[in-house]
Amino acid sequence: MSEVKTIASWEQFEQLEIRTGTIISAEILKGARKPAYKLQIDFGSFGIKNSSAQITQHYTPEQLVNTTIVAIINFPAKKIAGFKSECLVLGVYEEDGSVVLLKPSQPVINGLKIG
Numbered sequence: 001m002s003e004v005k006t007i008a009s010w011e012q013f014e015q016l017e018i019r020t021g022t023i024i025s026a027e028i029l030k031g032a033r034k035p036a037y038k039l040q041i042d043f044g045s046f047g048i049k050n051s052s053a054q055i056t057q058h059y060t061p062e063q064l065v066n067t068t069i070v071a072i073i074n075f076p077a078k079k080i081a082g083f084k085s086e087c088l089v090l091g092v093y094e095e096d097g098s099v100v101l102l103k104p105s106q107p108v109i110n111g112l113k114i115g
Helices: 010-015
Strands: 018-028 037-042 048-053 068-072 078-080 083-085 091-093 099-101
Touching: 048 083
Parallel strands: none
Antiparallel strands: 018 037, 018 068, 037 048, 078 083, 091 099
């Protein structure tokens, strides 16, 4: 049985801004060490943010556009292959290391809080 690494407090969880957003553009991130896409995501009143996502095994750029996703939008920006990634798109790691995106099962408004 796997063990949890650490126990987070409720206060730590509440500090995360986990929000819904819609991918408005997706293209290959050239120069990345691992295959990745650069995404532009509309988070409604939180604006449009860029993200680098290693989700190339299950998705094409064309499939991603207009997809609603879940992301953490209050992490510090990170440079990846010269690209400024401003949020962390959430997904499930499969045993082979590929990622399946977390997505709402019903249409929702961009920027809604996940809890």
